[in-house]
Amino acid sequence: MSEAQAERERLRRARGRTIRRVTESLAAPTLIIAVLMLWQFSRQLLGLSVFILPTPLEILERIATDYKLLAIHSLVTIVETLAGFVLASVIGVATAFAIFYSRLFERAVYPLLVAMQTVPKVALAPLLVLYLGYDFAPKCFLAFILAYFPIVIATVVGLKALDSTMVNLVRSMGASEWQTFFKLRLPYALPSIFGGLKVGISLAVIGAVIGEYVAAERGLGYLQLQASSQFDTVLSFAALVIISVIGVVTFWALEICEKRVVFQREAAR
Amino acid sequence: MTSANTVSQRSGVEVVIKNVTKIYETRDGNELTALEPVNIEIAAGEFVAIVGPSGCGKSTLLGMVAGILPISSGNINIDGQEVRRPHPKVGVVFQTDLLLYWRTVVDNILLPIEIKGRQRSAHLSRVDDLLSQVGLAGFGKKFPSELSGGMRQRVAICRALVQEPGLLLMDEPFGALDALTREQMIVDLQTMWQRLNNTVIFITHSIEEAVFLADRVLVMSPRPGRIDLDLRIDLDRPRTWKNRAEPKFFDFMVQIRQIFETRGVLTKD
Numbered sequence: 001m002s003e004a005q006a007e008r009e010r011l012r013r014a015r016g017r018t019i020r021r022v023t024e025s026l027a028a029p030t031l032i033i034a035v036l037m038l039w040q041f042s043r044q045l046l047g048l049s050v051f052i053l054p055t056p057l058e059i060l061e062r063i064a065t066d067y068k069l070l071a072i073h074s075l076v077t078i079v080e081t082l083a084g085f086v087l088a089s090v091i092g093v094a095t096a097f098a099i100f101y102s103r104l105f106e107r108a109v110y111p112l113l114v115a116m117q118t119v120p121k122v123a124l125a126p127l128l129v130l131y132l133g134y135d136f137a138p139k140c141f142l143a144f145i146l147a148y149f150p151i152v153i154a155t156v157v158g159l160k161a162l163d164s165t166m167v168n169l170v171r172s173m174g175a176s177e178w179q180t181f182f183k184l185r186l187p188y189a190l191p192s193i194f195g196g197l198k199v200g201i202s203l204a205v206i207g208a209v210i211g212e213y214v215a216a217e218r219g220l221g222y223l224q225l226q227a228s229s230q231f232d233t234v235l236s237f238a239a240l241v242i243i244s245v246i247g248v249v250t251f252w253a254l255e256i257c258e259k260r261v262v263f264q265r266e267a268a269r
Numbered sequence: 270m271t272s273a274n275t276v277s278q279r280s281g282v283e284v285v286i287k288n289v290t291k292i293y294e295t296r297d298g299n300e301l302t303a304l305e306p307v308n309i310e311i312a313a314g315e316f317v318a319i320v321g322p323s324g325c326g327k328s329t330l331l332g333m334v335a336g337i338l339p340i341s342s343g344n345i346n347i348d349g350q351e352v353r354r355p356h357p358k359v360g361v362v363f364q365t366d367l368l369l370y371w372r373t374v375v376d377n378i379l380l381p382i383e384i385k386g387r388q389r390s391a392h393l394s395r396v397d398d399l400l401s402q403v404g405l406a407g408f409g410k411k412f413p414s415e416l417s418g419g420m421r422q423r424v425a426i427c428r429a430l431v432q433e434p435g436l437l438l439m440d441e442p443f444g445a446l447d448a449l450t451r452e453q454m455i456v457d458l459q460t461m462w463q464r465l466n467n468t469v470i471f472i473t474h475s476i477e478e479a480v481f482l483a484d485r486v487l488v489m490s491p492r493p494g495r496i497d498l499d500l501r502i503d504l505d506r507p508r509t510w511k512n513r514a515e516p517k518f519f520d521f522m523v524q525i526r527q528i529f530e531t532r533g534v535l536t537k538d
Contacts, residue, residue: 165363172335172361173381173432174354183384187371263371 054234062238069223074242076219080136080208081246084143085201092148092200093193096155117149121207125214139211139219146207147200154196158189187263194258201254205247220246281314281468282358282435284334288343291329302493303329306343309487309496313435316462316469318483320476320525322534326494327472331440334470335361347436356436357385360429364441366421368413368428374400375409378428385432392431399427402461419450426458430465437462439471443478452510455481459507480521481508488528497528 040055042048050058063070095113099106121142128138162185170180212221220239227235291304304326311317321327332338334345336355345352347359360381368377378396379389400406403423413421422442429437443451455478462469473479479486480502488498502521504512512518529535 165365166367168332168335168337169361169363169367170380170384171337172355172359173384174357175384179384183380184369187369 051231051233054237058234059237059241062234063241066235066238070220070238070242073218073220073223073239074246077205077208077212077221077243078246080139080211080219081143081201081204081250083136083140084145084207085147085204085250087140087144088147088151088200088204089197091144092151092196093155095148096152096159099152099156100159113149113152121145122210125210128211129215134215134217138214139208139216142211143204143207146203150199150203151193151196154199155189155193158192158196159185161192162188190262191258194254194262198251198254198258201250202247205243205250209243280435280466282348283313283346284309284311284436284468284470285346286310286330286334286343287345289330289333289340289345290342291326291333291338292341304341304494307494307496311468311470311485314466314468316471316482316484317487318471318473318479318485319487319489320473320479321489321494322491322529323474325489325491327489328440330494331361331438331470331472334436335359335438357432358435360432360434360437362422362426362429362437362439362442364444366413366418366425368421368424370413372412373409374405374411374413374416374424377413377424378431380428381432395431395433396427399430402464403427403457417450419446419454422446422454423457426461430461433465434467436468436470439469441472441474444474451478456509458482463506476522476525477513479525480504480518481513486521486525488525490528490532491534497532498525500524 036056039053040057043050043053043055054062095109099109124145125138125142128141132138132141166184166188167180170184175183208219209221212219213225216222220243224236224239227233227239286307286309288306288308289304290302290306293301293303295301307330309317319327319330329338333340334347334352336352336359340352347356350356369380372380375393375396378399379392382389382392396409397406400409403426405420405423405427408416408420408424413424416424422445426442443454446454459482471479471482483502486498486500486502487496488500489495490497500521504515504517526535530537
């Protein structure tokens, strides 16, 4: 092969790589736009009324005009979600540490946790109203209880994944259990803990909204119920969009924290 | 005299292993003797290799010297001090590098310094010195995932040496490396040891590796472990690959091999 040929070949490969990269990064936005456009035009095509299926543009318009109303209710849902999630993170991680360090605690608590997990917790919502009233508490508790279990499990799995020779290594250096925990066990478990937190935050949003469905005077779930009862499908969809946005944004926020706290194996490659 | 002072600081410590046994309790309550009474006296600065088949208890013995496995009976003295917990003058190199993937090379090497609560900054020049000795100058800011297997094990050796241990324990340190890398590591280890002049207990499966490196080779029999042969290797140093062609070198290997033949570990052909 001549040098000119080799040069051409190299350019061709580089071009191929660039094209592939651009296609990959455009794939998701293209799909979303396609789905939205299909939705936008499907109502006219199928001859549906606005009560059945509002278009994306109508929903967007409604969000813009009713932003104050949506913001007030969003704030309620966000506070419920975050309170439940923070509670679930703190108590969940603490439970996991106790399970990891105490065999007795594990034997006693683990079966109970699993049994609790099999109870459809959403079905607890009406009871929670009975015990905790109509206000903030039952929603927060529902968010907590949904997020709690995945956080506990992920943390326990992360802590247990550590190889015992790794522990022997730091012990041979004279490390106390305290040092072993902070220098080795915790950093090693962090990726798994964050996995649990990310599952937990999505579930916490669901918990808060379901709590609002059952009995509430504020919040996006309540707003949705109100809208549906008045056949205001557009507002119901608008609330749904905001709920999704809350879920996505909190998830992203956690991912940003994760990138700051957890060393990415891939980042070094 | 400052020079004499540094030499004494860096030179090895004496190890006395007296009637040490290891008995494990199996699940059904029976006792399993992993190690029959072992007696070894190692002089300060001596390089001792222990050769034996898998499961002969050589790693168990090393774990007890390192203070990470409890001793069933007998006692081990390092530098005149009975081992009850990891001795501060001991560094350990394991079969795998066990580097923490979220720490850079420098931070991995400084781990024992951190655990012992000493000043990191006071040891930075020592880290640089060690890295250049193993041919990794300028690699300090890399992460383990950016290094090859041989380089990672070199970092693990630096980590064991950073605390200037009077006794270096090596548990099949080159067992997981490819043959060519191992060849170079053996030569480099000899160079480093000659400079440091510390005591080394080196565990290996390889007869040739043991004869090449050690002042003394201890041959262990299969379970229950016992020292079958204590062979002094009086070859001049530094040894090179050419020494392997010497009749004396070959003779040592034959003597060790014969032990394994009588024990049925190797056949006569």
